[in-house]
Amino acid sequence: MLDVDKIRKDFPILKRKINGKPLVYFDNAATSQKPQSVINAITHYYEYYNANIHRGVHTLSEEATEAYESSRSKVRNFIGAKETKEIIFTRNATEAINLVAYSWARQHVLPGDEIVLSPAEHHSNFVPWQILAQERGAKLVFLDLDAEGIVDLNSAAKIIGPKTKLLTITQMSNVLGTIMPVAQLAEMAHKQGAIVLVDGAQSLPHLPVDMQKLGADFFAFSFHKMLGPTGVGVLWGKASTLESMPPFLSGGDMISSVWRDKVTFNSLPWRFEAGTPNIADVIGSGAAITYLQALGMENVHKYEQELTEYALAKLSQIDNLAVYGTHDVNKRGGLISFNMAGIHPHDLGQILSESGICIRVGHHCCQPLMRDLNVSGTARASFYVYNTKEEIDSMVEALKEAQKVLGHVACK
Amino acid sequence: MSLANDLYRETILDHYHNPRNQGQLENPTVEVEGVNPLCGDELTLYLDIDNDKVNNVAIKGKGCSINTASASMMSEAIKGESIEEAHKIINLFKEMMLSKEDMAAMPDDLEELEALRGVRNYPVRIKCALLPWNTLLEGINGIKSGNIAHGKTIKPHTVTTE
Incomplete structure (x- = not known):
C-alpha cells in the first residue's frame, strides 16, 4: 500500500x-505534479553537467550522454520493451503518433484502406488520421462503445476486416476513464494483417503496462502526465517495424554520413531523434520512472x-x-x-x-x-x-x- | 463565497436563468455563428435589420452563465437601436471588459451591463462574455460592407479577446 x-x-x-x-x-x-526528485534531476543537470550529447568527448558531454541514455534504459525496463533501440524520445505523445502517421502510414496506407479507431480518441490520436485518410483516400472507421463506454468487442469483430490497415486506440479514455480491451482488439487486427497503435498517455501513468502482453506494434505516451516534466514523450515500436521506416524529421544526430549529394541515416533509435533533444527533461523523466517504480x-x-x-x-x-x-x-x-x-x-x-x-x-x-x-x-x-x-x-x-x-x- | 458577489451577482443569474430574446428568426437579414473552441460556448445570432436599424434579434446557443447572460443583456441593449448606436454600445462594452484602466460607469440606459464588469477579474472568462459581442460585430460589419446577401449565414466565428 x-x-x-x-x-x-x-x-x-x-x-x-x-x-x-x-x-x-x-x-x-x-498534467501531473512533479516530485522534488524530478525537479532536482533537472536542476542538477543544468548546474553540474550541462552539455550536448552524443558528440562531445569532454567529461560533461560524456556524463550528459550517459544520463540521457540511462533514461532510455529505464523506459525500456518500465514498459517491458525488448531492446532500448525500440524507445524513441519525442516531444510528447502527439509527436509520437505523428511520427507513425508520417513515417509508417504514409508508406503503407493506400486508397480504400481502412483506419479503425474508437470514437473516444483524443484529438491527438484522431486528427493525424483524419488528415492522412483525406490525403490518401483512405477511410476512417469507428468502433462502437457499449453503454459503459467501453469498445464493444462483438461489433469490433465485424468492423475490423481485410481492409483494415491500422487499428489505433487509446488504452484509457481521457473523458470516460474506461479501460479499453486493447489485447483482444489487437488480436483481431493482427489476424487481418493490420498494425496496432496504442495511445498510452492516460494508461501508463496509472496502470502496469507490459509491451510483451499488450499486443501493440506502437505505443505512445507522455511523461508530464506521469510525474515527469513537460516536453518529453516516447514512441515505442517493435524494432523490426521501426527498422523498415523512413526518417520523420531530419537534420543533425539522425545521420550516419552526409555528402553533397547523398546521406545515410543513423541506426535506431537515433534515426528518429533529429536535432538536439530535450536533454534535461529526458533526464528528469528518468527520475519520474525511478519514483513510480519505487511506489x-x-x-x-x-x-x-x-x-x-x-x-x-x-x-x-x-x-x-x-x-x-x-x-x-x-x-x-x-x-x-x-x-x-x-x-x-x-x-x-x-x-x-x-x-x-x-x-x-x-x-x-x-x-x-x-x-x-x-x-x-x-x-x-x-x-x-x-x-x-x-x-x-x-x-x-x-x-x-x-x-x-x-x-x-x-x-x- | 466571494465569487457569488463578484461573478455570480443577481443580474447575471437572472439573465442566465431567464435569457431574453431566445430562439431564432424566420427570415433574418443575417445569421452569424460564434464559437469559442476552448470552452465550447456556441451561439447563433439572428438579426433583422432594416433601414440601418436593428428591428429584431434572436439568439440560440449553449454556453456558461457568463456567456448566456452576456448574450441576453446584449440582445436587450441593441434591440431597436441604429447600427451606429449598436456600434457605440459594442465599443463601450468591449472597452469595459478589456481596457487596462477601470473605465467610467456605463451610461444609465446601459446600466445592467455593469453587472458583467466583475468578469474582468477572471481573465479566462472574459472571452465567454465577449463571444456574443464579437459575433454581433461580425454580423453588422458584414452588412455594412455589403458582403452579405439577405438571410445568408456567416461562417462560424472564432472569438478572440482582442
Whole structure:
C-alpha cells in the first residue's frame, strides 16, 4: 500500500494555498505534479553537467550522454520493451503518433484502406488520421462503445476486416476513464494483417503496462502526465517495424554520413531523434520512472481504484449529477467526468477553483465524443498518488455549494 | 463565497436563468455563428435589420452563465437601436471588459451591463462574455460592407479577446 502522507511531502507544490485553502489538484489527466526528485534531476543537470550529447568527448558531454541514455534504459525496463533501440524520445505523445502517421502510414496506407479507431480518441490520436485518410483516400472507421463506454468487442469483430490497415486506440479514455480491451482488439487486427497503435498517455501513468502482453506494434505516451516534466514523450515500436521506416524529421544526430549529394541515416533509435533533444527533461523523466517504480505500479493502480470507488459513491449522493462511463472500478481508471443538471462545466470549474480545487472543464480535446454524448463539455476530476479521500470530500462540498449558487434553473 | 458577489451577482443569474430574446428568426437579414473552441460556448445570432436599424434579434446557443447572460443583456441593449448606436454600445462594452484602466460607469440606459464588469477579474472568462459581442460585430460589419446577401449565414466565428 502507498504511504500517502509521505508521498505528499515529496511534492513541493502541495504546500500551496489557493484563496487561503489547501490546493486540491484533481487535474492529473491534463498534467501531473512533479516530485522534488524530478525537479532536482533537472536542476542538477543544468548546474553540474550541462552539455550536448552524443558528440562531445569532454567529461560533461560524456556524463550528459550517459544520463540521457540511462533514461532510455529505464523506459525500456518500465514498459517491458525488448531492446532500448525500440524507445524513441519525442516531444510528447502527439509527436509520437505523428511520427507513425508520417513515417509508417504514409508508406503503407493506400486508397480504400481502412483506419479503425474508437470514437473516444483524443484529438491527438484522431486528427493525424483524419488528415492522412483525406490525403490518401483512405477511410476512417469507428468502433462502437457499449453503454459503459467501453469498445464493444462483438461489433469490433465485424468492423475490423481485410481492409483494415491500422487499428489505433487509446488504452484509457481521457473523458470516460474506461479501460479499453486493447489485447483482444489487437488480436483481431493482427489476424487481418493490420498494425496496432496504442495511445498510452492516460494508461501508463496509472496502470502496469507490459509491451510483451499488450499486443501493440506502437505505443505512445507522455511523461508530464506521469510525474515527469513537460516536453518529453516516447514512441515505442517493435524494432523490426521501426527498422523498415523512413526518417520523420531530419537534420543533425539522425545521420550516419552526409555528402553533397547523398546521406545515410543513423541506426535506431537515433534515426528518429533529429536535432538536439530535450536533454534535461529526458533526464528528469528518468527520475519520474525511478519514483513510480519505487511506489510500484500495482500499488498505484490499487490506490487509485480505492479513491475512484470512494469518489463515485460520494458523487452518486449528489442530486442531478451524472457520471459518464462505467462505475465498475475494475474497468476504469481514476478519472471521472460528470455534469450537473443546469450548470455549465465552466461555472462548476470556476466555483471549485474558489475553494482551491483544480478540475478540468470543457471538451477535453474530444469533440467528436462530446457530440456523441450530446454535451458541450464535462467537468473532470482525475486522481493520482498524492490525492486523498479528504480532498474528494472537499470537492463534494464545493459541488453542493455550486448547486446552491447556480443550480435552481434545473428545477424549473 | 466571494465569487457569488463578484461573478455570480443577481443580474447575471437572472439573465442566465431567464435569457431574453431566445430562439431564432424566420427570415433574418443575417445569421452569424460564434464559437469559442476552448470552452465550447456556441451561439447563433439572428438579426433583422432594416433601414440601418436593428428591428429584431434572436439568439440560440449553449454556453456558461457568463456567456448566456452576456448574450441576453446584449440582445436587450441593441434591440431597436441604429447600427451606429449598436456600434457605440459594442465599443463601450468591449472597452469595459478589456481596457487596462477601470473605465467610467456605463451610461444609465446601459446600466445592467455593469453587472458583467466583475468578469474582468477572471481573465479566462472574459472571452465567454465577449463571444456574443464579437459575433454581433461580425454580423453588422458584414452588412455594412455589403458582403452579405439577405438571410445568408456567416461562417462560424472564432472569438478572440482582442
